[in-house]
Amino acid sequence: MKHEGEGVGGGADALRVAVIGTGRMGSDHVRRLDRVISGARVSAVIDVDGGRAERIADGVPGCTAYTDAAAAMDAGDVNAVLIASPGPAHEAALLAAFARDLPVLCEKPLTPGAESALRVMEAEVKLGHRRAQVGFMRRYDTEYLQLKALLDGGGLGRALMLHCRHRNVATPPGFTEAMMINDSVVHEIDATRWLLGQEITAVSVVKPAPSSAAPDGLSDPQLVLLETSGGALADVEVFVNCGFGYQVQCEAVGERGSARLGDAHGLYVNAAGRWGGAVAQDYVDRFREAYDREVQHWVDAARRGVTEGPSVWDGYAAAAVCEAGVRAQTSGARTEVTLTARPPMYG
Template sequence: MGEALGVAVLGAGHMGADHVRRLDRVVSGARVAAVADPDPDRARAAAGDLPECTLHTDPLAALDAPGVEAVLIASPAEAHEAALLGCFARGLPVLCEKPLAPDARGALRLAEAEAATGGRLARVGFMRRYDREYQALKDLLDSGKLGRPLMLHCTHRNVSSPPHFTSDMLIGSSVSHEIDAARWLLGEEIDAVTVLRPRSTAHAPQGLTDPQFVVMETSGGVLVDVEIYVNSGFGYQVRCEAVCEGGGARIGEDHAMVVHSAAGAGQEIAQDYLTRFAEAYDTEVRDWVAAVRAGGPVGGPSVWDGYVASVVAEAGIASLHSGERVPVRLAPRPGIYA
């Protein structure tokens, strides 16, 4: 492996272009060796004048490009399975943005395919695990200083939803972050999901159920509730409060500038996830690059974690439509994820 890790970035949209910038300007020890996107103009715009970077419309061709030693997948979910299978076949380490696949069946196929290689090659982009506030909360809960966790209260708000957004996607695309964060923070599986429908905001597009209230029950008896509201109109907010036997802790309050003037005091509110979690994304990619260069375990959120998030999300979507409590049923866990 060369001095700088050669990375192929698949997908040159908003997220992919941000990762190209990150690998080029923020993360040391890595370089962008290839960019792939079905739109050649978009790939060209993302790559800019990067030296020795090849451009492709076929993602599998990018995997075989000169100098490619690892892959970062930021393409739409529908393209993830073929790209990941291509990485597994070539033995290429890969960081894949969530969701892992469009549905749980596809995610399970990927877990089984990776298991067949005999070891882990992939990490899934649940970037909240790399956020300083989430890491501090995880450390506090693991320390036992506040006693056993009893409840998690989560808030997830966006300014507005994109035109293609559906009611199902509030859970499958947005709450999937809270699903993984809850499993990671608590060290427990999610056994059942119930989704409640408050009155929808007038700002939601016609037919979109927004907000939603998601209640998850863990294997250890913790209740996790999530307010998901994607047309709040004012900003991007992610908060989490842990209620424990001996106290509580809340994160997500202070990550912006507070301005004091004659008119009063006010705090800026991030307008999107790339702003709110910019440092977490940097840390995530930096950690992945270091792990790949070291040649040891890839670590981080696994394909199995991506599969579980998909199963729990599908249970939530079923509850959204039925109004009933829906149990979560997982396939047997392959040994490489033990």
């Protein structure tokens, strides 16, 4: 809640965060750190488009604009890094932060592929302690947390199946089939791993005839099947041009019951012959509080000198499953996932 002319805020001991990337996600994180999160402030913004970085920095007291991430990290006023640049830039930024032992919050994907993710993991293992949290923010959503607690507490018995829906109103130009896996289903991949505490061992993709609302070349929707190390099965409807709203749902089916998250709620209206309410239109509507909680958790941990939350291992495993998923999408065949051995550091 700092405002121009009020001087630098956030407290002498506030986390001083360099935000890399000032696109939609990056600038939203700048706003969040500046106005919502307790105990942090934005001391640097970095964008290869220097003018854009300047414009963002101008609105934030005590914030300097950079075009180079390493330069920003070397500035005295930075002691933490939030990476919200495009995926291909993540590896370099992560390695630079590790080199300086700075805590990082890295938007998903950790990196665009398993191989680069592995390099990042090796660097962090070499560092000897966790320094990066990956932005799988579903883990911070109230209903996901309730479902996790219910499953962990045994309330449904052992989980057997997950039925997931991931629907977006429409895709922007240039959206590809691989992005349905890498940008959308990646969330269900992480949620499946996290909810069940199991790795994903195989992926299959089944495609119905596409919607006429799908752009040319995009077979939308698709049904993605995930098999896990514990023998559970998750099916994910991914439909990125569903037209009516942004909708994320998950039903866990256990031995003794089932539980569903993501039903629309809020105001219930009777009017014009209909009952019901509004469907969220984008992820901000749906997950605003999860993002706030995620960043606050990262800030709190960083100020205590530790890094928690989704790990580089989680980022790597998701990347490996996504790669298998994209192959399955192309081949039509069930595709197994092979992971490297899990370093002890990741429990």
